[in-house]
Amino acid sequence: DAGVIQSPRHEVTEMGQEVTLRCKPISGHNSLFWYRQTMMRGLELLIYFNNNVPIDDSGMPEDRFSAKMPNASFSTLKIQPSEPRDSAVYFCASSLIATGGIADTQYFGPGTRLTVL
Amino acid sequence: EDKVVQSPLSLVVHEGDTVTLNCSYEVTNFRSLLWYKQEKKAPTFLFMLTSSGIEKKSGRLSSILDKKELFSILNITATQTGDSAVYLCAVVTGNQFYFGTGTSLTVIP
16 A cells, blocks of 8 residues: 555645645545644644544634545645645544544655745 | 643653653543654654553563553663654544654764
């Protein structure tokens, strides 16, 4: 298995532009997580999907952020409009959560390094 | 509010030293505790702990969980420069993952 795949690996954009980050989870995993990591705030969970349904989006910073998971093999995280403070590394991770909510480990993608000028 | 606290925040040691990293937590509905190693890329999985008192071991790394005192430790013996990384602890509650801020370990030759 190729593991969790993210694209692009690097993105540089100007303030106000729309940014779309993409993630393909490991085949067979039923849960997908979007994280943001910065030096100041560490690793933060933005949103979590289980069986393609958003379960907890309390970490999404504001309305400029949105995430979708149209099927089990693809998810997007969109920022519109982007701001310099959104600059961070965005990780996608997938996991297999068994019945009863017992979570296995998470497997992280390589991340997308976003720079908003 | 659920939280995970790691200590120390950073640590500098010489090759061959033994280090102990700490992770304490206050959460409801604890399921498991995970340790990750993060170098200049995505975190990689080290251990998952669910039961108190049972040591998990992989080479020079070992970890144990105390569910009564609500903490876990990660030990690294005979450290090497390749152990230099940020070590993250995460606690799973139901379907949520809560990460600590990590311990930055630097191993000097």
